[in-house]
Amino acid sequence: MEAPRSASRFLPRKAFDTLLSALRDGGYDCAAPVVRDGAVVYTRLQAHDLLPSGISIQQAPGHYRVEFTDSPRNFSWANGPQALKPFVFTASEPLWSVRRDPDGELRFTEADTSQDPVAIIGVRSCDLAALALQDRHFLGGDCVDPHYQARRASLFLVAVNCSHPSDTCFCVSTGDGPTASDGYDLLLDELDDGFVIQAGSSAGQNLLERLPLASPTGKQLQDITRQNLHAAECQARRLPPGNLEPALFANLDHPHWQTVAERCLSCGNCTSVCPTCFCYRELDRGSLDPDRSEHVREWDSCFTQGHSYIHGVTIRAGTDLRYRQWLTHKLGSWHSQYGRSGCVGCGRCISWCPVGIDLTEEVAMIVGGAS
Amino acid sequence: MAGAKTRVAVHKFSSCDGCQLAFLNMGEALLTLFEQVELVHFAEAGPLNPGTVVDISFVEGSLSTAADLQRIRAIRANSDFLVTLGACATAGGLQALRNIADKGDWVASVYATPETISLLENVTPISAQVKVDLEIHGCPVNSRQVTATLRSLLAGITPLDERDKLCLECKRRQHVCVMVTQGMPCMGPVTRTGCGALCPGIGRDCYACYGAAENINMSSLGRHFSTLQLNPAQISHRFVSFNSADPAFTPEPAADTARDD
Numbered sequence: 059m060e061a062p063r064s065a066s067r068f069l070p071r072k073a074f075d076t077l078l079s080a081l082r083d084g085g086y087d088c089a090a091p092v093v094r095d096g097a098v099v100y101t102r103l104q105a106h107d108l109l110p111s112g113i114s115i116q117q118a119p120g121h122y123r124v125e126f127t128d129s130p131r132n133f134s135w136a137n138g139p140q141a142l143k144p145f146v147f148t149a150s151e152p153l154w155s156v157r158r159d160p161d162g163e164l165r166f167t168e169a170d171t172s173q174d175p176v177a178i179i180g181v182r183s184c185d186l187a188a189l190a191l192q193d194r195h196f197l198g199g200d201c202v203d204p205h206y207q208a209r210r211a212s213l214f215l216v217a218v219n220c221s222h223p224s225d226t227c228f229c230v231s232t233g234d235g236p237t238a239s240d241g242y243d244l245l246l247d248e249l250d251d252g253f254v255i256q257a258g259s260s261a262g263q264n265l266l267e268r269l270p271l272a273s274p275t276g277k278q279l280q281d282i283t284r285q286n287l288h289a290a291e292c293q294a295r296r297l298p299p300g301n302l303e304p305a306l307f308a309n310l311d312h313p314h315w316q317t318v319a320e321r322c323l324s325c326g327n328c329t330s331v332c333p334t335c336f337c338y339r340e341l342d343r344g345s346l347d348p349d350r351s352e353h354v355r356e357w358d359s360c361f362t363q364g365h366s367y368i369h370g371v372t373i374r375a376g377t378d379l380r381y382r383q384w385l386t387h388k389l390g391s392w393h394s395q396y397g398r399s400g401c402v403g404c405g406r407c408i409s410w411c412p413v414g415i416d417l418t419e420e421v422a423m424i425v426g427g428a429s
Numbered sequence: 430m431a432g433a434k435t436r437v438a439v440h441k442f443s444s445c446d447g448c449q450l451a452f453l454n455m456g457e458a459l460l461t462l463f464e465q466v467e468l469v470h471f472a473e474a475g476p477l478n479p480g481t482v483v484d485i486s487f488v489e490g491s492l493s494t495a496a497d498l499q500r501i502r503a504i505r506a507n508s509d510f511l512v513t514l515g516a517c518a519t520a521g522g523l524q525a526l527r528n529i530a531d532k533g534d535w536v537a538s539v540y541a542t543p544e545t546i547s548l549l550e551n552v553t554p555i556s557a558q559v560k561v562d563l564e565i566h567g568c569p570v571n572s573r574q575v576t577a578t579l580r581s582l583l584a585g586i587t588p589l590d591e592r593d594k595l596c597l598e599c600k601r602r603q604h605v606c607v608m609v610t611q612g613m614p615c616m617g618p619v620t621r622t623g624c625g626a627l628c629p630g631i632g633r634d635c636y637a638c639y640g641a642a643e644n645i646n647m648s649s650l651g652r653h654f655s656t657l658q659l660n661p662a663q664i665s666h667r668f669v670s671f672n673s674a675d676p677a678f679t680p681e682p683a684a685d686t687a688r689d690d
Binding site: 094095097099120121122123124137139140144147150180229319320322323324325326327330331341343344345346347348356357358359361362363364375377380409410412413 | 455458462465518574577579580581584589592593594596597600601602603604605606607608609610611615617618619632643644645646648649650652653677
């Protein structure tokens with residue numbers, strides 16, 4: 059789907075606050091990246107809150123460190139542990155509740171799906187690609203997920219082309235970055251003195267018209283072209299090209315699955331931070347009141363025992379089979395299921411793996427192409 | 430269990446009494462509970478009928494003396510369903526650390542008249558001596574766990590066994606990983622969920638008070654701790670604390686990856 063594009067305009071840094079004000083005036087809560095507990099995470103901004111500047115992030119396998127520089131920039135970093143996933147596919151939520159009336163009748167009540175509009179500031183192209191994949195999963199086909207749908211419809215997305223990929227990033231090799239092509243309402247390119255800004259939707263265009271914009275200079279446009287080129291060229295990690303489904307399924311008995319299992323903690327951190335992983339489990343939360351119960355769903359992972367527990371049998375008891383399930387689905391059978399790989403190259407599974415397992419290395423060992 | 434109220438007893442062995450607070454801390458929910466159960470024995474709360482027959486016994490504490498053995502067998506015989514409550518009853522607790530120390534020295538250093546203490550050779554969890562129908566893990570357990578267990582048992586369904594890794598709960602709560610961002614030796618990747626990821630939520634590392642999760646990889650986590658500048662003794666201490674009598678946390682080089690059955 060080709061997004062409507064506006065001409066590039068320029069928003070001076072000192073006027074960035076007008077963007078936040080215009081969003082608030084438009085009825086949006088603003089969620090923006092701030093540093094909390096040593097990582098960049100989204101937080102709802104209060105009125106008059108400013109975005110932090112000078113954040114610099116070092117990422118490596120199993121390693122994430124935030125430093126502050128005197129740079130005036132707000133987005134000179136790659137990503138934090140969250141993508142857009144927690145905004146649309148909530149980690150834990152009630153689906154329905156049930157009450158037994160005094161006459162013995164069971165009355166079911168669906169959970170409220172209404173959502174207040176929220177503008178998310180600083181979305182990256184990999185996260186937009188992941189959102190499009192989650193859209194396909196939760197909204198595609200005949201069974202639309204009303205909870206996801208309501209949250210998705212409440213979003214206004216202010217994307218930023220990624221100027222500072224981390225060492226763990228490989229979005230170029232998956233075709234999902236570092237620049238965004240569609241799926242946003244507004245798109246920023248950040249320079250020291252401000253932002254080149256364009257709209258990608260009519261809602262974005264309407265908002266753009268309320269900002270004190272200038273025309274970008276030729277130098278500013280050259281600078282962002284150079285910046286985007288550098289962000290692509292600096293990425294050293296890559297996934298093997300093409301559809302890996304045949305190669306992965308031809309290697310189900312590869313000894314390397316067991317080699318990975320000797321390091322893998324089967325802890326599920328990779329799937330939790332993965333912006334496209336969508337597995338959940340459902341369970342009932344009873345209170346001591348025997349006449350009430352609540353049915354909830356929460357993030358699950360193919361690394362749990364319960365994920366493959368079927369009719370008294372845990373099909374994937376060992377870590378080798380659980381890791382194999384993750385990788386063969388994410389990089390393999392997603393192609394049959396959704397028409398592309400489930401990996402957008404954000405590198406979160408590498409950084410947030412406690413023991414630093416790097417899927418680009420592991421898949422290369424299994425399908426060939428390891429350096 | 431329909432009709433008459435379910436008869437419940439709460440017993441205690443070697444322990445700090447903290448897990449029993451999971452009942453007392455329920456507050457107003459206790460009123461709802463008492464509409465459905467009759468609490469026939471619970472020394473910490475008042476009722477005393479240790480030898481009575483009940484539907485469900487909750488047992489706190491580990492077994493450390495000869496007298497304990499007699500008592501737990503009687504409790505088992507009197508109970509339709511026996512639930513262990515917390516790390517001591519389920520995995521030995523802190524007092525099981527004496528299994529790997531010189532018992533004589535420890536007793537002499539603690540008691541004025543050590544000769545009056547009839548110690549078992551080893552402190553054991555309840556399941557080492559009698560059949561246990563359900564184990565609730567944690568040091569201490571919390572009211573949410575006890576409530577969920579009671580709700581399930583009163584409804585006649587099998588309580589959910591919460592044995593996933595703590596990391597899953599930690600990430601669901603959107604806590605930031607203290608190991609990846611600060612290099613803390615967090616035990617979350619081998620520890621059972623259930624506490625609500627309390628420690629990482631306040632910026633400290635999990636210390637495994639809920640015991641071993643399913644399918645853990647101690648070797649890999651231990652190797653990683655060594656890269657975080659922990660020495661072998663420090664790494665060992667991370668695993669041997671509240672749940673030292675849990676075989677899953679017993680270092681055996683060739684059996685580090687506990688397979689699910």
